[in-house]
Amino acid sequence: MNIQSVSALFPYLTLGFLITGMFIFRSQRLLKSLIAAQLVLALAWGVINWMGLLAIGIFWGICELHWCYFSSKGWLASLRLIIIVAIALGFANHLIPGFYNLRAINNVYLSLSSAPFTMYLNFDKTAAALILAVTSSLIFNQTLPLGKGAFLRIFLLSGLCISVLIPIALYTGYVHYDFKIPDSTGLWIFNNMLFVCFAEEVIFRGIIQNYLMQISKGRKIPAFIPITVTSLLFGVLLVGHLKGGITFIAFATIAGMFYGYAYHLTNRLEAAMLVHFIVNLCHFLFFSYPMAAILNK
Numbered sequence: 001m002n003i004q005s006v007s008a009l010f011p012y013l014t015l016g017f018l019i020t021g022m023f024i025f026r027s028q029r030l031l032k033s034l035i036a037a038q039l040v041l042a043l044a045w046g047v048i049n050w051m052g053l054l055a056i057g058i059f060w061g062i063c064e065l066h067w068c069y070f071s072s073k074g075w076l077a078s079l080r081l082i083i084i085v086a087i088a089l090g091f092a093n094h095l096i097p098g099f100y101n102l103r104a105i106n107n108v109y110l111s112l113s114s115a116p117f118t119m120y121l122n123f124d125k126t127a128a129a130l131i132l133a134v135t136s137s138l139i140f141n142q143t144l145p146l147g148k149g150a151f152l153r154i155f156l157l158s159g160l161c162i163s164v165l166i167p168i169a170l171y172t173g174y175v176h177y178d179f180k181i182p183d184s185t186g187l188w189i190f191n192n193m194l195f196v197c198f199a200e201e202v203i204f205r206g207i208i209q210n211y212l213m214q215i216s217k218g219r220k221i222p223a224f225i226p227i228t229v230t231s232l233l234f235g236v237l238l239v240g241h242l243k244g245g246i247t248f249i250a251f252a253t254i255a256g257m258f259y260g261y262a263y264h265l266t267n268r269l270e271a272a273m274l275v276h277f278i279v280n281l282c283h284f285l286f287f288s289y290p291m292a293a294i295l296n297k
Contacts, residue, residue, distance in 0.1 A: 008102055009102070009104075009121075010045065011038070011041050011042045011045045011047050011123070012047075012102060012121045012123065012195075014038060014041060015038055015042075015123065015126060015127065015130075015194075015195075016190060016194040016195070018031075018034055018035070018038055018130065019126070019130060019194050019198055020194065021034070022130070022133065022134065022139055023139060023270065026140060028134060028137065028140060031134050032134060032135075035060075035127075035130060035131060035134065038127070039053060039056060039057075039127070042123060042127075046100060047099070047100055047101075047102070047123050048098055048099050048100070048123065048124075049098050049100075050098070051097055051098035052096070052097070052098020052099045052124070053098070054098070055096050055097075055098055056091075056124075056127055056128065056131070059084075059087050059088075059091070059128060059131065060131050060135070062080070062083065062084060062087070063084060063131055063132060063135035063136070064135055065080075066080045066081065066084060066135075067135050067136050067137065068135070078211075081207070081211060084132070084207075085203065085207060085208060087128075088128050088129065088132055088203050088207070089203065089237055089238075091124045091125050091127075091128035092122075092124075092125040092128065092129075092199060092200070092203060092238060093237075093238065093239040094122070094124060094125070094239070096124065099123055099124040101120045101121060101122045101123055101124065102120065102121045102123075103118065103119075103120050104119050104120065104121050104184075104187055104191065105117060105118060105119040105184055105187070105188075106118055108182075108184070109293075110180060110182045110184075110289050111178050111180045111182075111288060111289075112293070113176045113178045113288045113292060113293055114178065114288040114289050114290070114291070114292070114293055115288070115290060115291050115292065115293050117289060117290055119184075119187075119188065119191060121191055121195060122195060122196075122199070125195070125199045126194075126195045126198065126199045128199070129198060129199035129200075129202040129203060130198075130202075132202050132203065132206070132207060133202045133206065133269075136206070136207065138202065138206045138207070138210075138269060139269065142267055142268050142269065143267065144266060144267045144268060146266070146268050146270055146271065150265075150266040150268060150271055153262060153265050153266060153271065154262060154266075154271050154274045154275055154278075155278075157258045157261060157262045157265075157275050158258075158274070158275045158278040158279060160258065161254075161255055161258035161275065161279050162278075162279055162282050164254060165251055165254060165255060165279070166282075166287070168251075169251065169287070170287075172247060173292055174247055174248075174251075174291055174292060175283070175287040175288045175289075175291060175292055176287065176288045176292050177286065177287060178286070178287055178288045178289075179285065179286050180285065181285065185284075185285075188284060189281070192277060192280050192281070192284075193273070193277045196280070197273045197276040197277045197280070198273055200234070200238070200276070201259065201263070201269055201272040201273045201276060202269065204230055204233065204234045204256065204259075204260075205230065205259060205260055205263040205269065205272045206263075206269050208230050208233060209226055209227060209230040209260055209263060209264075212225075212226030212229055212230060213226050213264070223264055227257060227260035227261060227264060228257065228260075230256065230260055231253050231254075231255075231256030231257045231259075231260055232253055232256075234252060234253065234256035234259075235249045235250070235252040235253030235256060236249055236253075238252075244290075244291070248291075255276070255279055258275055258279070259272045259275050259276050260272070262274070262275040
């Protein structure tokens with residue numbers, strides 16, 4: 001990797017370190033200061049422009065008002081949360097201008113049996129999720145330790161998810177068995193764990209599922225209903241899933257059930273992230289990625 005490529009990656013590397021640090025440092029004030037510094041760095045590096053900075057700043061302000069200054073109960077609170085989620089999905093689906101996400105992998109065949117693969121490092125989606133996680137105190141409100149029991153649940157749910165999805169994917173021809181360790185594996189792991197899994201789990205499990213769970217408890221609705229609803233939303237509300245077609249939407253919805261139960265059983269965002277990542281890593285290493293080449297014709 002040359003100096004120019006390292007320079008281009010720098011604001012994304014610092015963003016990744018900031019996300020990692022969020023799970024270690026428990027100071028909300030410190031994290032907010034670091035997020036502000038990260039946004040200034042991104043502006044200086046040309047990852048965002050002034051329009052993007054204004055957009056993410058307005059989003060941050062709305063989040064602060066909702067969680068820090070206004071009541072979290074009542075229909076107005078629900079309306080504010082719907083607006084916050086809608087804006088977060090706008091960032092996640094790259095509908096809000098002012099961001100120049102780095103195309104780290106461009107139309108590369110990871111193997112002979114795979115369709116071409118393009119990967120962006122998405123600053124907009126990840127920064128919005130980071131602001132959501134910090135302003136909502138999502139990480140700070142986690143009380144159960146991520147101990148042996150939690151890791152057992154993580155590996156069990158990961159194994160079950162893979163056992164359900166892979167036979168269906170093989171049967172439908174969506175993927176073929178294809179073990180590989182591409183040169184881009186390290187960069188893919190960094191992006192998938194710290195950007196993709198983190199951002200998607202914050203929005204869907206940390207915010208949407210949490211909210212639906214709170215409503216369900218008051219009405220004595222069983223947990224599988226909010227988990228299922230969140231999984232359906234996860235399957236259909238991300239543009240990347242829509243581009244994969246109805247088959248990929250179905251896979252994402254089923255997978256979302258396992259991510260949702262990981263979060264529900266452990267009350268730890270890291271658990272949902274790890275199940276999500278393990279399933280994605282299995283797909284990346286052992287099967288045609290992102291799909292079989294024949295489906296791209």
